[in-house]
Amino acid sequence: xxxxxxxxxxxxxxxxxxxxxxxxxxxxxxxxxxxxxxxxxxxxxxxxxxxxxxxxxxxxxxxxxxxxxxxxxxxxxxxxxxxxxxxxxxxxxxxxxxxxxxxxxxxxxxxxxxxxxxxxxxxxxxxxxxxxxxxxxxxxxxxxxxxxxxxxxxxxxxxxxxxxxxxxxxxxxxxxxxxxxxxxxxxxxxxxxxxxxxxxxxxxxxxxxxxxxxxxxxxxxxxxxxxxxxxxxxxxxxxxxxxxxxxxxxxxxxxxxxxxxxx
Amino acid sequence: xxxxxxxxxxxxxxxxxxxxxxxxxxxxxxxxxxxxxxxxxxxxxxxxxxxxxxxxxxxxxxxxxxxxxxxxxxxxxxxxxxxxxxxxxxxxxxxxxxxxxxxxxxxxxxxxxxxxxxxxxxxxxxxxxxxxxxxxxxxxxxxxxxxxxxxxxxxxxxxxxxxxxxxxxxxxxxxxxxxxxxxxxxxxxxxxxxxxxxxxxxxxxxxxxxxxxxxxxxxxxxxxxxxxxxxxxxxxxxxxxxxxxxxxxxxxxxxxxxxxxxxxxxxxxxxxxxxxxxxxxxxxxxx
Numbered sequence: 001x002x003x004x005x006x007x008x009x010x011x012x013x014x015x016x017x018x019x020x021x022x023x024x025x026x027x028x029x030x031x032x033x034x035x036x037x038x039x040x041x042x043x044x045x046x047x048x049x050x051x052x053x054x055x056x057x058x059x060x061x062x063x064x065x066x067x068x069x070x071x072x073x074x075x076x077x078x079x080x081x082x083x084x085x086x087x088x089x090x091x092x093x094x095x096x097x098x099x100x101x102x103x104x105x106x107x108x109x110x111x112x113x114x115x116x117x118x119x120x121x122x123x124x125x126x127x128x129x130x131x132x133x134x135x136x137x138x139x140x141x142x143x144x145x146x147x148x149x150x151x152x153x154x155x156x157x158x159x160x161x162x163x164x165x166x167x168x169x170x171x172x173x174x175x176x177x178x179x180x181x182x183x184x185x186x187x188x189x190x191x192x193x194x195x196x197x198x199x200x201x202x203x204x205x206x207x208x209x210x211x212x213x214x215x216x217x218x219x220x221x222x223x224x225x226x227x228x229x230x231x232x233x234x235x236x237x238x239x240x241x242x243x244x245x246x247x248x249x250x251x252x253x254x255x256x257x258x259x260x261x262x263x
Numbered sequence: 264x265x266x267x268x269x270x271x272x273x274x275x276x277x278x279x280x281x282x283x284x285x286x287x288x289x290x291x292x293x294x295x296x297x298x299x300x301x302x303x304x305x306x307x308x309x310x311x312x313x314x315x316x317x318x319x320x321x322x323x324x325x326x327x328x329x330x331x332x333x334x335x336x337x338x339x340x341x342x343x344x345x346x347x348x349x350x351x352x353x354x355x356x357x358x359x360x361x362x363x364x365x366x367x368x369x370x371x372x373x374x375x376x377x378x379x380x381x382x383x384x385x386x387x388x389x390x391x392x393x394x395x396x397x398x399x400x401x402x403x404x405x406x407x408x409x410x411x412x413x414x415x416x417x418x419x420x421x422x423x424x425x426x427x428x429x430x431x432x433x434x435x436x437x438x439x440x441x442x443x444x445x446x447x448x449x450x451x452x453x454x455x456x457x458x459x460x461x462x463x464x465x466x467x468x469x470x471x472x473x474x475x476x477x478x479x480x481x482x483x484x485x486x487x488x489x490x491x492x493x494x495x496x497x498x499x500x501x502x503x504x505x506x507x508x509x510x511x512x513x514x515x516x517x518x519x520x521x522x523x524x525x526x527x528x529x530x531x532x533x534x535x536x537x538x539x540x541x542x543x544x545x546x547x548x549x550x
Contacts, residue, residue: 024471174313
């Protein structure tokens with residue numbers, strides 16, 4: 001366990017090497033929240049309720065999605081497929097560590113770094129906009145935390161799937177771009193998914209995308225019945241199981257076929 | 264730089280500018296180089312065709328979803344600040360156009376930090392082509408050329424359906440101001456390259472630029488101070504997107520066209536001076 005803790009600390013430090021890039025990344029997240037808060041503030045000036053949300057609920061949505069994006073969607077595994085394809089991944093395979101735990105630790109270090117900054121940003125935004133925030137009951141908050149951890153695990157497995165593409169092809173950025181484009185609209189800061197037309201909502205409902213923050217926020221805002229909470233807990237667990245099975249299968253097969261000449 | 268040296272440099276540039284034969288020759292050299300680069304980029308696009316299909320699809324989804332949300336907002340509310348919801352869509356279309364054009368010409372900027380870190384940029388410096396030209400235009404995005412065509416058709420269709428007043432005069436002035444916007448796009452990319460030369464970190468800065476111009480998909484005048492001021496005068500996204508859209512819509516402009524042009528030309532001049540300064544600070548990373 002000690003060695004994984006050390007790896008966590010090393011990954012954390014690695015994440016702080018390019019400080020300008022880190023600063024810019026956080027500033028970008030901050031500005032996108034400012035844009036969303038401004039746009040909805042302007043829209044709520046002419047209406048008290050829009051798309052089933054009042055001003056407080058929408059502000060809570062934007063604040064929460066900002067935090068959840070840093071916790072769930074921030075990942076240190078974006079370059080995994082390139083590492084695999086280029087062969088530099090061989091060095092990690094040679095180490096006396098479990099590769100899945102190592103990758104998970106890397107991912108967690110990146111998330112921890114982002115959460116650290118998002119807390120500071122949220123305080124600044126709170127002081128700037130002085131919004132009313134909706135808070136749920138303790139029971140709901142506990143289920144919310146479990147769903148967030150579930151989403152973290154789900155994205156980790158999906159990142160492993162994208163990483164495994166590197167065993168077979170250098171063209172790995174295209175599928176990831178498409179994936180994150182979907183995520184941007186189904187778990188994005190600018191608008192909640194349920195403002196979209198029913199046909200799009202139904203289609204998106206058959207995908208794992210709403211579990212990257214939309215359903216968590218609906219739960220937080222008290223918009224789900226006990227039955228819906230149970231239903232989404234089951235569906236999220238199924239998605240995690242599917243993604244976990246597919247990612248492990250692809251990795252086992254990929255590692256058997258893996259070769260890295262010249263490394 | 265002393266006043267004497269600066270004067271000497273200005274004189275040298277002026278002499279070259281009036282020498283038409285020299286200018287034509289240089290233009291021919293640079294256009295040939297760019298066409299070779301663009302031709303290579305086209306071939307690269309077709310080699311990685313499946314990735315490019317996915318990129319195209321992703322961009323189409325992004326555009327489609329953005330338009331759907333704007334149309335939903337249009338149905339749900341009457342106005343957006345001082346603008347109507349129809350006018351709000353024109354701001355978005357202007358943002359979309361400038362974002363794509365910037366990508367088409369200056370996609371190379373996204374790869375610049377790797378060139379600096381690996382020392383590949385040294386090879387640009389040793390060639391008889393301006394290194395800024397190579398760094399800036401070295402990797403045109405052909406995928407965005409393909410995407411620009413449907414984007415223009417969709418934009419034209421949407422504009423024809425909106426309840427807005429566009430005159431021939433406002434359209435001509437809009438086109439002229441878009442050229443001014445392109446100067447600002449160029450200036451901001453040069454600024455990113457300069458930061459890359461000095462810090463070797465471009466990735467964060469270029470994505471920062473992308474996010475800043477995303478703020479321009481809504482009229483910049485709705486943002487609170489000091490962000491509003493910064494978006495007009497420090498990183499002039501407002502001059503780049505909001506003012507041309509306001510001119511097209513025949514609505515009162517937030518700042519005068521003269522000031523906008525001054526900011527456009529001035530930002531390019533300042534960015535070129537910064538690049539000249541930055542390139543002198545460059546020390547090779549490796550190679």
